[in-house]
Amino acid sequence: MHDRITADTQAVTHVAFLSMGKAWHASQQFPWEGARYVGGIENVKINLMLRIYAQKWHVYAGLAIMNPEARRQIAQYAASTTELYKLMLEGRADELRKRVYRARDKVFGTDGHPMWEEKPMLDDGLLDGFGLGERPEHILPNNHLSLLAMVDCWSELGIVPYDHMLCSTPLFRLRLGVAEIVFRDTAKLDETLRVAIEDNTFRSDDLEFTFAARGWAECVSLGHFETWKERFVVTQNFFKPRFPEATKVGNAMMKALLDSRK
Template sequence: MVGYNEKDVVELGVIGMGDMGRVYAKAFARAGWKRVNVCDIPTKYQALKDELQGTGINVLPDGFAVARRSDYIMYCVEAANVDKVVAAYAPATKIGAVVCGQTSVKDPEIRAFEKHVPQDVHIVTCHSLHGPGVNPAGQPLVVMRHRSNDEAFRLTVRILEALNSKIVYLSYQEHDRITADTQVATHLAFLSMGTAWKAAAVYPWENPSYVGGLENVKTLMMLRIYSNKWHVYAGLALLNPSAKAQVRQYAQSVSELFKMMIQEDDQAFRNRIAAASEFVFGKSATTTTKGQSSMLLSDDVMDKFALSAIPRHDWKPNSHLSLLAVVDCWWKLGINPYAHLICQTPPFRMLLGSTEYLFRTPLLLEDSIVAALREKSIRADDCEFYTATRGWVECIEQGDFEGYRARFEGTKEFFRERLDEGAKASAELIETIAKRTAASNSTANVHSKL
């Protein structure tokens, strides 16, 4: 499309005005496109119209109205509902238009597009690897060209540039494999932490074993996940064909490490941790000095975002079973987490930073190992974590959306009073880490030119 300004002639459409639909619609409107047409379910039409009055966003009654007049249409719906919604509205798509989706798992979305979208319509889909509470600027945005000519593909990229994200180009199969590798075990770890604390009737900020340093990060990211909507995580775990191996191995890693802990099998436990550490972090992992190891986390950053008032001298070491199992899982599956940073999400970035900090801080790692093998006072909590992990994996293995929802909402209710605070603090933590990483990369780039 050369010789005229696309913004003057192209109309954009968003079907599904949930949290992420709003992020995209508002970004498109700010970028100055001629018209941004949006809709949600028909019963929300008037409320949405009143809400967006004066924003320049054109609210329409339903997906038919959006599809008929828009040159680019984004479906922002739950992965579990994408086939039903696409089936309803795709036949009304304009000839030559582009359809896109914003689901976290692409296999069911692409199957829906191939089944229902007319052959004279282009398919270029995407996925923003962050939640609605994160500034999309600089965050990864995966663009997947599935069925389009060059002109439609270039137009799609231009449209998505409105988010100022870091665009990564993959196939939808690569996307699902990498997001399974990076997100599934990440979410499972934080979900299981929350469920374990709920089962034990323990708020981590009130327990000396769960405050300070890494525990601040773990608690904040747990609260962040439970402050979001359950379907965001359920779709990825239950519908991604690459996810099952991840959840099975993470549960197996938790189980096998926990058995060694209760048997106090010192040598086998240490050998297992050392092997996983060497695979993921290299031989230097056990010799790096404290404070110089993590590319993401440091004591000053982690302590800044504490939710607890318990003084530092009262903190107690714990096993960090959840983090040990993550690294063990990566080792057993042969996953190099650093290779997947192109598709990193804020929770994954925090989890990788936390594991790196633990494994590359020798005194902290030794405290964790000793606590795991000798500190009987934390065995009950680790047992709750083991049980919670098994429960989540069973739910995922069965493909049980309602069971997933009930488990998620039950834990969410337990932490309800601190969810808003946790979400706000975790957003600040993510922003702090993003700035530190950007500054570090900038310095590295300068040095590489000298």
């Protein structure tokens, strides 16, 4: 039971952020310098990704590789990412919408019987103030593949994230909170799905993210600690110059969010 709770509240959260970092590294980009990764949701993604890569490599390796429940969930996250990306790439809008809304209902509840509280976990407006770069005049849309895949993964495995809130980590609550921002608002979710099908601007970023998720899943399934270390450290070194600033901004963001929940 402990393995299951630990996996439910940490495994997919960590691999999602590890995959983001790996994808941005593969593209040789610092996401805060562009116009796609801007705003409250993106600030959480970037700050938490940097927070994870600022740790020692073994902090997350043991959790992922030694926990059989975590291995299963990480494999499903990679599968969900791949399958959703294929639906986007092939323009199968109806199938994508049906799958995402089915996942929403299973994880978050239906409109008449929602799982979430009346007050959202996170204030998107509050999160806007914690970016690492300057806010561009024109912000490009995002299809939030990493969030759609996380909710799809929970749905496929029958996980209800609210069941373990007492045991959850701050990273998990932030990750769940940004998923809520997208999934609570039907208009926002529909716009996310529209962008996923119609906007090819960042299709290469999504491809790198899919590769990264599959790479972490394969590493975990093989139980290769050395491969994990090599994958982690090379990306860690890419982002290392920004760790001090990211830690400062990330700590301020977490404090503001905790204060807002009091």
